[in-house]
Amino acid sequence: MGASPAILDPRSIILLAGVMGVMMALVVFFMRRSYPRSIQGLGEWSRAPLVAFVSTLLFAARGYFPDFLTIVVANFVLFQACILYYAGSQKFLFGHGDTRGWTALNGMLALLLFWFGIVKPDFEVRLLFVTAAVSALFFRHAQLYMRHKGRVFGKRLMTGLLLAQALVAGLRFVSVVAGMAGSGLMEGSWIQSIYISMYSFTVLLLSIAVILMATDRVHTEFEYLATRDPLTGALNRRALLDACHGAFASGERRGALLMVDLDHFKSINDRFGHQMGDAVLREAVGRMQRAVGDKGLLGRYGGEEFLVLLPDAGKAEAMEVAARLRQAIGEPFPSDSPMAAVGSIAASIGVAAGEDSSGRTDIDDVLALADAALYRAKEMGRDRVIAAA
Numbered sequence: 001m002g003a004s005p006a007i008l009d010p011r012s013i014i015l016l017a018g019v020m021g022v023m024m025a026l027v028v029f030f031m032r033r034s035y036p037r038s039i040q041g042l043g044e045w046s047r048a049p050l051v052a053f054v055s056t057l058l059f060a061a062r063g064y065f066p067d068f069l070t071i072v073v074a075n076f077v078l079f080q081a082c083i084l085y086y087a088g089s090q091k092f093l094f095g096h097g098d099t100r101g102w103t104a105l106n107g108m109l110a111l112l113l114f115w116f117g118i119v120k121p122d123f124e125v126r127l128l129f130v131t132a133a134v135s136a137l138f139f140r141h142a143q144l145y146m147r148h149k150g151r152v153f154g155k156r157l158m159t160g161l162l163l164a165q166a167l168v169a170g171l172r173f174v175s176v177v178a179g180m181a182g183s184g185l186m187e188g189s190w191i192q193s194i195y196i197s198m199y200s201f202t203v204l205l206l207s208i209a210v211i212l213m214a215t216d217r218v219h220t221e222f223e224y225l226a227t228r229d230p231l232t233g234a235l236n237r238r239a240l241l242d243a244c245h246g247a248f249a250s251g252e253r254r255g256a257l258l259m260v261d262l263d264h265f266k267s268i269n270d271r272f273g274h275q276m277g278d279a280v281l282r283e284a285v286g287r288m289q290r291a292v293g294d295k296g297l298l299g300r301y302g303g304e305e306f307l308v309l310l311p312d313a314g315k316a317e318a319m320e321v322a323a324r325l326r327q328a329i330g331e332p333f334p335s336d337s338p339m340a341a342v343g344s345i346a347a348s349i350g351v352a353a354g355e356d357s358s359g360r361t362d363i364d365d366v367l368a369l370a371d372a373a374l375y376r377a378k379e380m381g382r383d384r385v386i387a388a389a
């Protein structure tokens, strides 16, 4: 073996990495079965450590099995495992991916390794090619996460690991250029030990990062489902009322509520069918969301009735927003829209602000005031904005 004493025996590290990989693959595999199908990438991520395990068996057999298997095939399989991790990330982040370019590169790498492993064996040149390819793939992989917004811990761990792996492979490349390649894979030098140990940690920590990211995604999806109206995507009644309670919790006199009710909605269902009614509801919500913008929150209060919370608005600003909402809802449907036959719709809006409330502001007070104002708007002929008395 090498001149310096073995710090860690590379063969043991390699096997240990493989076994850890298999355990993590099992964890991810079973986790995948209980996760919704919308969480993509788990299939690739559970296969990747298994593929890496096959490569570790081949690497560990260096000196026992033919070089073709322990050099050419082992490296090919290991790089395929790295590509699978990358494919998992592409699917997880974007829902689709393409790794054909990397697989083609792996094919070329295999040819080079065949030449410099079997025909004209040269450990240094092999190491140069392998470390360059690994470093490039891990860096590209890290870039996916660096470009994808999100401050979740799992994503940060993933980015850090990928960059660290790219860096270690890059440094190993530099060490070869600097004439410190060493004599072979199983050499126990510190530089080779670090290079190989990094793989073991990466296999383990990558799976942990994957589990953290997937769990966070499930949490976000469930939270979304629990707070949204499934038809329109607006907040549901409970989520909006929670927000209202928060906004008016401390007797706050700032803030306003708009109670919006679409006019004669029943006749749309009666004339054009329930599906058309659903489409009109979705369109109305889209228009309201755009009109409210980031000034407030829109929720479906029930049927064709919606509630808008403007936490920072006074009465005057709330009246302006209500006028904009009414106008946006009343815009005729374009002639090429599926709702063109409906022509246009209208809405009645009741507006109440914290300042309207007598004494200490209470959400129930403001709601009752907005509801009463809406009732008056309907009574006065609909298609109008009425402020609480």
Ligand SMILES: Nc1nc2c(ncn2[C@@H]2O[C@H](COP(=O)(O)OP(=O)(O)OP(=O)(O)O)[C@@H](O)[C@H]2O)c(=O)[nH]1
Binding pocket: 231, 261, 262, 263, 264, 265, 266, 267, 269, 273, 274, 275, 276, 277, 278, 281, 302, 303, 304, 378, 382
């Ligand atoms: N298509 C569809 N219709 C709904 C939905 N939720 C409630 N509705 C309908 O909305 C209509 C509400 O009718 P009404 O309460 O009489 O009110 P309106 O016809 O809008 O009349 P005014 O409010 O008095 O102007 C009913 O026909 C409900 O069936 C929904 O999710 N989809």
